[in-house]
Every structure is written in C-alpha cells, then in structure tokens.
Amino acid sequence: MSQVFDPITLRHIERGVQGLEEEFRGIFSEATVDRFVRESLEALSDPKPLSLCPSSSTALRVSACAL
Numbered sequence: 001m002s003q004v005f006d007p008i009t010l011r012h013i014e015r016g017v018q019g020l021e022e023e024f025r026g027i028f029s030e031a032t033v034d035r036f037v038r039e040s041l042e043a044l045s046d047p048k049p050l051s052l053c054p055s056s057s058t059a060l061r062v063s064a065c066a067l
Helices: 007-023 030-044 056-066
Strands: none
Touching: 007 030
C-alpha cells in the first residue's frame, strides 16, 4: 500500500483482510483477497472527486433504451 496508516487503522485493515480470506477460502486465494483490498484502499484514497452524475448524453441514451 502506498499510503501510510496509523497502527490502529492498519490493525483494522489486517483483521478485515483475515475475515475476508476466511469467508472466501476455496473461492479466492489469499493473494487475490489481499490484492483487491490493496487496490480498493488505493482507489478510495485517490484525491480526485468522483463524478456520480452521468453526463446528459449518457442519461439520454439510457432513457432511450428504457423506452
């Protein structure tokens, strides 16, 4: 992980990863769970604001498909 977490937050992340590894044992490898958590944390720490509103052209295309 590129960002630095305080020890308490880091311990919470480690516990969460352990829980996910147990929950998905036999479905995903531990390495896959670790990778998804790491990538998710990096994406969430990105300072760029997320655009949750679709552009007007996208909204028009979606509404046209719904008809």
